[in-house]
Amino acid sequence: MIRLANVAARAGAFALADVSFEVPAGGYGIVVGPAGAGKTTLLETIAGVVRATSGRIVLCGNDVTHAPPEARHIGMVYQHAFLFPHLTVRQNVDYGAASRDLADDMITRFGVDALAGRPVDSLSGGERQLVAIARALARRPRVLLLDEPFSALDPRTRNIVRRLVRTVYYEQRFTALQVTHDFGEAGLLGDVAIVLDRGHVVQTGDPEDVFRRPKSPYIADFLGAENVFAGSARPIRAEEPDWVEGDPDGFMEHAVAFTTGALTFYALGDVVPGPTHAVIRAEEVSLSAEPSHSSMQNQFRGRIIEIVPNGALSRVTIDVSGTPIVAAVTARSVRELRLVVGSDVVAGFKATAVHLC
């Protein structure tokens, strides 16, 4: 388990202030934030490489705030492997290994036994990262810290390595804290998401939660929400005529109309009337040729202004009454619906998909 309470630290140009969060034992924490937020500094402070100037750091029940790195039972993997250049692969993995057997086991697990006797400068980026992780895990750490461990790898290698890490994680159940840029990856793994900005923790919680209900438009934007609108919200009464089915009673208690530009749509939430922001994830917007009779309270006609293919999903931007709305649609749907720039289409999303912040 990792628990930080009001931790402050400074390393060169990066500083942390009043950082508090907790990752439960055996849990997987994700740290996200813009460049310069201090994410690496955070990991290094937990590792003990950077000294905390105030606050407490507790790892697996032990207060390690003043303990040196070697006494904290942690493993650290940097973005660039930092394998010891003067040692072979095997010597690297053996370096702090709890036992020779464990080192051998890790080498096998991560599939680098063929490379064991080689000097490290002959390895590819992916191989180096594998060795670095094997080296960290060979020590049987109770806490594993990963600083964007996969971002320097090509997508295919990234998947392989990620899968290996996850497998070992499920087996050994160490507590992990990973800095990542890829929030999608975070959503897959994490128990706790920590959003860091300029040295401060601005939001923590379940990744799904943080994802869908970011506390500020800034976080939303950073987390990759394509639809962030500034506008104003007002609660609506039951008398509003264009209200549709669903659970009228519960719904109407919290129904909110959000207006941005010429567009108004419905959201849920106890909101103080006035200026606010609305966030809708592109994945929550669906497209159809005609409006459907469903519980989707928000359906609008609009014209497609852009289609950006992006792997399995395409990003389709629709102009609705002057406001661009982005929908994430499978490539197949694009084909089936015969979506092209300029065609008319209906974009729909539930009121529950709208997050006001």
Place this chain on the structure above:
Amino acid sequence: MPLAAERAPGMPASSAAARGAGAIVVALAASVFLLFIVAPVAGLVASGGWRGLAGLGADRELRASLVLTAFTATVATVLGVIGGTPVAYLLARRAFRGRALVAAIIDLPLVIPHPVAGIALLLVLGRATPFGAALYAAGLRVTGSITGIVCAMLFVSAPLYVSAAREAFARIDSRYESVARTLGDDAWRAFRRVTLPLAGRGLTAAAIVMWGRAISEFGAIVILTYNPKVASVLSYDRFTSTGLSGAVPAAAVLVLFALLPLVALRALRMDERQGR
């Protein structure tokens, strides 16, 4: 080097010619400079080299002087490495307040005129001073002794070692040490198992540079110790007492001797390029 720079289409002829002329000027300047350094050394070795080397067998005084010079320089270098390595490491790694000042102080002996350095040492280590009196009582004389030679060499050449060693440490990313710490090493072990091996080549080169500087020192040494004579003092002495004809063979031998550290440095670099 092209005599006339190729003209890219649309480029005015004058600037192409100017570029060609510029290249010639640079080449000329470089040649003159190299000549300035090589000619005196080559001339000395050419006029006295064989005689000097041949006479080395008979010239007991010169042989003894060379041995003394090599020995004292080595002692000074060992002391410099032992004392200077921690300082270099601190300067490279820790950003403490006054770091720039400490670095400047360490560089001071490099800009002090050499006899002044010798006098300064005498004023601190001489028999008549409190510290020097203690040394004297312990049997360590600083004038007319090997101790004095080593002190003078150490004073003028240690800054070179510290500078170069600091660079060598700075070139090694501190994250290697951080990783070693997370793998269970305490600070000293991480230094020993990771930093030192990685910096080893740079530190060796730094020590060689220091050694080379130590064997060439004259002004500071001669203030403290005239006898026994190190190579530089001996060559000056030969010149003053027997003139050029007596001094040239010895001087030529000394120049060849001074090439040793340079050769060693070259060998190190060559080694590095071949990847150990």
Place this chain on the structure above:
Amino acid sequence: MSRSAFVRSKVAPITVGVAVAAAVAAVHACSRPSPSGAAARDTVVVFVAASLAKPLQPVFAAYSARTHAVIQAESGASVVLARRITELHRIPDLILLADPEVFPELLMPRHVTWYAQFARNRMVVAYTANSRYAAEIAPANWMDVVRRPDVQVGRTDPAIAPAGYRTLIMFQLAQRFYHRPGLADSLLASAPERNVRPDASGTAALLAAGELDYIYDYQSVAESNGFQFVALPREIDLGDPSLASEYATAQVRVRRPGSDTTVAIAGQPIRYALSIPENAPHAAAGRRLMSDLLSPAAVRELRAEHVDMLDHPIVAGSNPPAELRDATGG
């Protein structure tokens, strides 16, 4: 570090240092007052034996102030100065040496055709108030005090400086005078190689710094440095010209560096001699300075600076300048 990085890091302070030094020199050169008369300023290059450097300083300064002449003085051991002429071909306008023999040995006839002896000196044992047993030492016991094990005694290098081999000759004479067989070797052993310095000012500096307790040096050096000294018997101190034959009975062999050959040198009274080299760049200026040095006023001044000036210079060689014939009074 890479060489270029090293050079770059050192270039700035060294450049600044050189620039400052050059600026200071330029300012200094420009600040000399120019003579009011139409005559050009004299420049005189003088080579001075180390033991004379200090006493001559005020005399040169006074001459400069009076005549606006620029005196560039270089000092060193007598042989060193001679080597500058013979090997480096740097010819001074006036040269003053502590050993007249250097003239015929090294400098005649190519560079110098005459020389004039103008002062005497004698060997003494110099010391300071901080020297060990300073309160005890006296003419009767000096040879025992200096040989005590906890005493550091210094002397100059016999191969380079006249003071060096004169010390050895004095040891010989002392052995005979005091009737003590083996005294010369014993005295030599008590002033070992490591306490040897290239010239008289070197040993004086070490005595002043407290590194040495006693040095064998000239009386003039001891006096001008403010040292105390033990006066040695005339028979051994090489100061009396009338005892020349006695001095000559002592001989020492001085090793020539670089080989195992030795040269025999016999004892002679200590004389200082001067000359103006044949190809001196400013011979006339040199002669003017020489006349001034030998004038009654300067002689008085130099005697006050503890230089034992002769009443009249004794000239040897051929074609001495007219000014000298006047000074010798005949």
